[in-house]
Amino acid sequence: MTQPFNTNGIQWTLPASAYRDPALYERERKQIFARNWSLFSWSERVREPGDYVSGVSAGYPIFVIRGDDGKVRGFHNVCRHRGAQLISKEEGHCGKVVSCPYHAWAFSRSGRLIKATEFGEGGPAFDPDEWSLYEVDVEEWRGLIFVRIERGGQDLKSWLGPIDTMAADYPLDTQKYFTCKNRDVDVDWKAYGENYLECYHCRIMHPGLCESLDVDQYRIDTYQNEWFFHLHAPKREGGFTRGLYFYRFPFLMLNLYDWGSSIATIEPLGPGRVRHINWYFFQDVSPGKAKENQEAADWSAQIVSEDLDIVLGVQRNLNAGIYQRGPLSPKQEQAVFGFQEMYRDAMAGSGDPLRIAAE
Template identity: 75%
Template sequence: MSAETHAASGGMFDWTLPASDYCDPALYQRERKEIFARSWMLFTWSERLKNPGDYVSGTLAGYPVFVIRDDDGVVRAFHNVCRHRGAQLLEKEEGHCGKLVVCPYHSWSFTRDGALNKAVDFGEGIAFDPQAWGLYAIDAEEWRGLVFLRIARGDESLIDWLGPIHAMAADYPLEQQHYFMSKDRDCAVDWKVYGENYLECYHCRTMHPGLCQSLDIDNYRIDTYATDKFFHLHAPKRDGGLTRGLYFYRFPFLMLNLYDWGSSIATVEPLGPGRIRHINWYFFNDVSPEKAEANRQSAEWSAQIVTEDLDIITGVQRNLEAGIYTRGPLSPKYEYAVKAFQNMCRDGLAPKAPLRGVAAE
């Protein structure tokens, strides 16, 4: 019998990950570099970057970054750090920087494509190569109005990373949808605890009465694509229910809920071991004032389900950290996708080629 299975009356079950995996600072740093930095991560949406010089700044798994529309209309992304003394270049969450990105500390300036423009009054006879001393670039690509970034450079394209999701979502009108509202929450929950909760409906009858009125829970299922590292969630609609669409979870933490009339698009910003920011954007085809109240009610209905999840898994996280619970059994009937998710976590920490664009330990 392997260490991962255990005999019970009538069959076998798999174990969860050890409780310590959800709160270990050293493991989190490995996840940050080996899993997060290697993955495409959803960062913003294209409508915020309409014109050359428009930018959005923020963090990805603890890395301060920004994206900017360059002079040719291409979205580029960089670490939000000056090459001189490490100052933060762009302090606002979004804005327009003009022709140059100028450091607020010593006025070094950089072009929109990241090259060094000028090291102001640095010293007589000293010249810096504009490319060698340009900003630290990261990968950036757009997909159907969404902007994704990747810290470690030069691996598979965003389309390849999305895999079958790209074709499966082709008929849903993302490009016709417009941003309506956000619901962001900082939570004392590990990113893995959140992912595992998302990938099972064992808890749905207990935790989500509103959802169960809308969905045919008896026919709910999750298809696991281990090679492509994504999950296709099937949630058939009951008569009169609000939900009908296409639902994906792409490892490590991209959630796409797509409908003909709008989308609920979510991701997680890991803030440390046992801490996340849950980020949820709501887009609709029609964002006119006449539809505002109906759109708000739809978004709030979705957000309430997330609230129900976060309330219970915050207690899960506390108990994982308390030192009594060590691990538990996974239901082969309901929690097979959780097991697949945990295998992806293990695989993500397997030895790989050195990272490009990420500092060594």
């Protein structure tokens, strides 16, 4: 017998199977990952025409490149001829053309086919526009580069919604990249997001955070229609300066300060597995500030490590099969419930019974 997600006044979690099901994960790729903007890189990495960055978004290998017109464009990292990978390095600079390393088909920096080699006299005439590279949507915001696999839909500023205005006086676009910490972990993206969106665990697990912020006044405002959360608490005496903290569904995390920023996202690698990506930017990245900046980055990374350690155990139990569901605290976990409602809305029509909590 199944139980609905809300019974007798109890708000239930998603079923444990939702965090490990390969078929469900494939639907998430299409319904959620491909349709939403994803953080991909930062603008300084592609400063000049021909500069590129390659990577993976929603499971699709892609690259972004600065064109001769100064615009950043994004393409699937696949040749139109036989499907070869066009770009092998994570970042770099190409000449006037993107040349396939397999059979030397050549494409312009704007993705247009320039040359299809060795088809002989009388061979097919390939229309350069029809045979251009498969494009993805790309936009820049405040020095960050976002991509979207499924083309069309909201522009990036509309997708960010109130975040764009609320963050306007934080100097994100003048801050410089300092360091990163990326980790591949056996955790589902939803399990990590739900952990991020409650401070129920903060006093138990995050002593460093509790020294800096007054967690007794920690609050998370849920903007259900805009699919984002505003996290805030006043700093303690001697804590960090004012900050602005956002989580934009499905997995964009912005922690903004006057002096620097911690920018994080998730790249889902499969059901129950993610790459956690965290970049640190500072207003002053001079050698004299290196030690102080590293200490700030390490402090932030330690909190992430504390979270990942506990969520790894959660994921093991979600996979094991004994735990099926749990109740959500109306006092402490309303943002978790909001996240799960956003998930249900995003998956609506995918053929998945997510209105059912557990067998």
